[in-house]
Amino acid sequence: MGAAGLPQWLTMDFKSRIDLFRDAIGFEGLGDAQIQQIGGLSFTKGFSKGAIVFSESDACNYFHLVAKGLVKVSLVSYGGNRITYLLAGSGEPLNLVGPFSGAPRPLCAEVLEDALVVHVKREDFTTFCYENPAVMHNIIIILGRAVDSANSRILDMMEMRVEQRLLRVLLTLYRKFGKTLDFTSIELAEMAGTTTESTLRVMARLRQSEIVQTRRGQIQILQVEHLERAGSESMWI
Amino acid sequence: MGAAGLPQWLTMDFKSRIDLFRDAIGFEGLGDAQIQQIGGLSFTKGFSKGAIVFSESDACNYFHLVAKGLVKVSLVSYGGNRITYLLAGSGEPLNLVGPFSGAPRPLCAEVLEDALVVHVKREDFTTFCYENPAVMHNIIIILGRAVDSANSRILDMMEMRVEQRLLRVLLTLYRKFGKTLDFTSIELAEMAGTTTESTLRVMARLRQSEIVQTRRGQIQILQVEHLERAGSESMWI
DNA sequence: CGCTTGCTTGATGGCAGTCAACTCCCGTGG
DNA sequence: CCACGGGAGTTGACTGCCATCAAGCAAGCG
Numbered sequence: 001m002g003a004a005g006l007p008q009w010l011t012m013d014f015k016s017r018i019d020l021f022r023d024a025i026g027f028e029g030l031g032d033a034q035i036q037q038i039g040g041l042s043f044t045k046g047f048s049k050g051a052i053v054f055s056e057s058d059a060c061n062y063f064h065l066v067a068k069g070l071v072k073v074s075l076v077s078y079g080g081n082r083i084t085y086l087l088a089g090s091g092e093p094l095n096l097v098g099p100f101s102g103a104p105r106p107l108c109a110e111v112l113e114d115a116l117v118v119h120v121k122r123e124d125f126t127t128f129c130y131e132n133p134a135v136m137h138n139i140i141i142i143l144g145r146a147v148d149s150a151n152s153r154i155l156d157m158m159e160m161r162v163e164q165r166l167l168r169v170l171l172t173l174y175r176k177f178g179k180t181l182d183f184t185s186i187e188l189a190e191m192a193g194t195t196t197e198s199t200l201r202v203m204a205r206l207r208q209s210e211i212v213q214t215r216r217g218q219i220q221i222l223q224v225e226h227l228e229r230a231g232s233e234s235m236w237i
Numbered sequence: 238m239g240a241a242g243l244p245q246w247l248t249m250d251f252k253s254r255i256d257l258f259r260d261a262i263g264f265e266g267l268g269d270a271q272i273q274q275i276g277g278l279s280f281t282k283g284f285s286k287g288a289i290v291f292s293e294s295d296a297c298n299y300f301h302l303v304a305k306g307l308v309k310v311s312l313v314s315y316g317g318n319r320i321t322y323l324l325a326g327s328g329e330p331l332n333l334v335g336p337f338s339g340a341p342r343p344l345c346a347e348v349l350e351d352a353l354v355v356h357v358k359r360e361d362f363t364t365f366c367y368e369n370p371a372v373m374h375n376i377i378i379i380l381g382r383a384v385d386s387a388n389s390r391i392l393d394m395m396e397m398r399v400e401q402r403l404l405r406v407l408l409t410l411y412r413k414f415g416k417t418l419d420f421t422s423i424e425l426a427e428m429a430g431t432t433t434e435s436t437l438r439v440m441a442r443l444r445q446s447e448i449v450q451t452r453r454g455q456i457q458i459l460q461v462e463h464l465e466r467a468g469s470e471s472m473w474i
Numbered sequence: 475c476g477c478t479t480g481c482t483t484g485a486t487g488g489c490a491g492t493c494a495a496c497t498c499c500c501g502t503g504g
Numbered sequence: 505c506c507a508c509g510g511g512a513g514t515t516g517a518c519t520g521c522c523a524t525c526a527a528g529c530a531a532g533c534g
Contacts, residue, residue: 097381101381133367144334144380147384152314157394159314196481197525204481216531422513434491434493435490441515453513
């Protein structure tokens, strides 16, 4: 599990980590000295596809920032349903609240593409934030967006059909990753808030209309216009 | 509209405002000096039932904290659907993100019971927060809860029936307000994420089972056990 | 070459959203 | 004081989406 058995991946050198933090989400508006400070407090760890960065039961001991690869943060219910809350690529943080509460949160972070994740010890991170309120300011803005996004998804569940929700998901993914999407229908279902079967049925329709083209674990978007027609607003994931 | 035509309500005196802030959500862990400082920056305004404290299009110029009464913060979709995001009573803030972003947010705050709302100018509030990172820490924790709550509601929409969702809403309201709930079925529907008609139908069933008793705009809970049986977890609203 | 995981499709049933019609309560203004 | 209107509540009928169960196929990996 985890990074066990991995080749000893390059730990990023200091300069690369600095560059990462400089452009990372949540660290806007910091001076060079501060960027160097937080960079110096960080270290990296490699994870291969399928590995778990943290899970529901874990107390939060580190702040995590994705440096390379892709990590999915999701939420499971007692009934076994799962929704994805966040898809974090390079420069995107995984847990903005955890370091402040320290308590475990009902979230699970799973690696979708082999990833390099930067760690900062919880205390180091919070101390740094207290000394740089601008970072906390940024975090509050980001969490505000997350709340808005989640609330929009509730409204979407009420008034949009599965097909529309899936189109919105595809549009969002297209804007983030381009025309080639490496996701399974299971993963799409978790983003749209529906079942695998319903997703598959919709995808079959879209394929017949030549709006998309599918392979095992991959979707090619052929007609972007059709996605934009069904709701030009994308989600925040 | 708004406070127009109201009797000149008592503006709270300094000491009352201090007491309010001392116990207010988000201001835990401050010293007396800080409490006095933020109290000194605040002033109050009265709103009668039905008044709008702020709405979607308003830029955010003030931080708002409810001192008395009850205020509902909700979110409307283009389709006209509305969900309640927050029910704020005494000591509960209305807008934790707005003061930091300054931008208008897709939220609307409406007064359910004649209310007294404390205002702090946006700049005063953010300056105060920068000087007291503990407050920003509190805000981050609160927003984390809000995100979790919204995500849970998405899962509830997926796997729970309307009846179960309404029972959860009733349980939540019971824990916050007691056995007598002054809400219309429309308002319940906005909390459970369903339609008025469906809510009415469920309420009719619950009334026949003598679990609740209803009057126009009021619900009396008769069997608390029945609510707790259907999911002991309440929501965060 | 088997097994796991993903994909596919059919059949079925029920929940709840929608439309519609009507009553009742209450406040307001003439 | 009464009439009126609007908002809340109530109920019936209908429909259709989609979750669920089920069965089988395909592909990739060890």
